Amino acid sequence: MSSEIWVVADQKIDGSIRKVTFEAITEAKRSLADKIGGPVCGVVLGSGAADKASELGKYGAEKVYVVDNENLKDFNPDGYIKALSELIKKHSPKIVLAGNTSFSEDYIPRVASRVGAGLAMDCVGIGLTDDNRLKIERYSHSSRAISTQEFHDSDTMMATVRPNAFKEQESGGSGEVVNESIDISADDIKIKVVNIETKESDRPELTEAERVVSGGRGLGSEENFEHIYNLADLLGAAAGATRAAVDAGYCPYNMQVGQTGKAVSPVLYIAVAISGAVQHFSGMGSSKVIVSINKDPDAPIFQKSDYGICGDLFDVLPPLNEELKKALAE
Ligand SMILES: Cc1cc2nc3c(=O)[nH]c(=O)nc-3n(C[C@H](O)[C@H](O)[C@H](O)COP(=O)(O)OP(=O)(O)OC[C@H]3O[C@@H](n4cnc5c(N)ncnc54)[C@H](O)[C@@H]3O)c2cc1C
Known part of the structure; x- marks a missing residue:
């Protein structure tokens, strides 16, 4: 077992690395590396992945393992599970972290199962016990409580961290790139990606946004959701919704926040x-x-809010948007 702490890069469809990866590297350096006495290392999987390695170094990854394989072009669980599992078996890192995103929710639990590691998902706090077992915090009871949990043993321990739970900070380093060749053939890939359709949006992505404006069933129609989009755009925020609003057809499912939608953690x-x-x-x-x-x-x-405005949204939002416009113009 090595004393390395790994952070697996989470990539967007265009190949760029999600902020949560840099947040996890920063937090691993801050709260794990010194006590364990091992380096924080990045892992980048993909096709053309080598270009991304240096970005992880900027946030403090001392080494970046790269598996660059054309069969890892576009996310597919088969290839990613094999690549990461083989890498973990080869190097036996102490801790493996990843962002809690829809991609990692898909393949990280299967990697943990394949390598026999314990796994905690969606953590908002990470630390260590006196004997260097991973100790994590995560929300429970529909976000009304935070539970602290410890791993049983200190063999490879895996965890995913919630986007925006930690603050990323550049440390000015440049990680040593270690190219790893893992045999991933076309036969390994059981599911082929035949087409990707993306919806262009100038708004930040919901799970990463520092500000989120969400609308509920009370909006009453798809057209009225423009009020939500206007406020979101003024604030540089992402737009979200409740399940009731999505089910009513006011907005698409990818805006749904909640138990069966996305978890967000904005300021x-x-x-x-x-x-x-x-x-x-x-x-x-x-x-x-x-x-x-x-x-x-x-x-x-209102019982769960820091600030509440009791009023009809159609009375409150138009003047609020106007005042914001004025304030921003000044
Ligand atoms: C298994 C399961 C999973 C679920 N997963 C999710 C999930 O992921 N996300 C989610 O959001 N829900 C989820 N739900 C549904 C959840 O229980 C609620 O039904 C839903 O969140 C209610 O959405 P809402 O607040 O928009 O609607 P409502 O509960 O109908 O509330 C509408 C609110 O709008 C207010 N209002 C109406 N008109 C105006 C106005 N003009 N101005 C100001 N206020 C106004 C009303 O006072 C009311 O408080 C799930 C339910 C189940 C059973």
């Missing part, structure tokens, strides 16, 4: 015409500041 979460059901709260309860706009003074969301 500011503005909930417009959202009642505050536990299933919604479980996806946004870790937001630093929650602001709610609701016409029902007894709406449960």
Whole structure:
């Protein structure tokens, strides 16, 4: 067993690396590396992946393992599971971290199972016990409690971290690139990606955004969701929604926040015409500041909010948007 702490890079469809990777490297250096006495290393899997390695070094990865293989072009679980499992078996790192994203939710648990490692998903705190077992914090009970959990033993331990749970910080380093050749043939890939359709948006991605404006069923129609988009654009925020709004067809599923949608952890979460059901709260309860706009003074969301505006959204949002425009112009 080596004393290395690995952070597996999470890549977007265009190949760029998600911020959560840099957040995980920064936090691993801050709260794990000294005590364990091992380096933080990056892992980049993909086709043309070598170009990305230097970015991880900037945040403090001392070494970056790269598996560059054309069969890893476009995310596919078969290839990624094999590549990462073989790499872990070869080097036996102490800890393996990854961002908690839809990609890692797909393949990281299967890697953990294949290499026989313990795994904790969606952590918002990471540290160590006195005998260097991984100790993590994660939300439970629909984000109303935080539980602290320890790994049983200190063989390879794996965890995914929630985007925005930690702050990334450049350290000015440049990681040594270690090219690894892992045999991944076309036969290994059982599912072929035949087409990727992306929806262009100037708004930040929901799970990574520092500010999120979400709308609920109270918006009443797809057209009225323009109020949400206008406010989001003024604030440079991502736009989210409740399941009720998605089910009603006001906006697409990729905007859904909550238990069966995305988990977000922004600095500011503005909930417009959202009642505050536990299933919604479980996806946004870790937001630093929650602001709610609701016409029902007894709406449960107010009990979970830092600031509340009790009023009709159609009265509140237009002047709020105007004032914001003026303030931003100044
Ligand atoms: C297994 C399961 C999983 C689920 N997963 C999710 C999930 O991932 N995400 C999720 O969000 N939900 C989820 N739900 C659904 C959840 O239980 C709630 O039904 C849903 O969150 C309610 O959405 P809402 O707040 O938009 O609607 P409502 O509960 O109908 O609330 C609408 C609110 O808008 C207010 N309002 C209405 N008009 C106005 C106005 N003009 N101005 C101001 N306020 C107004 C009302 O006062 C009310 O508080 C799940 C449920 C189940 C059973």
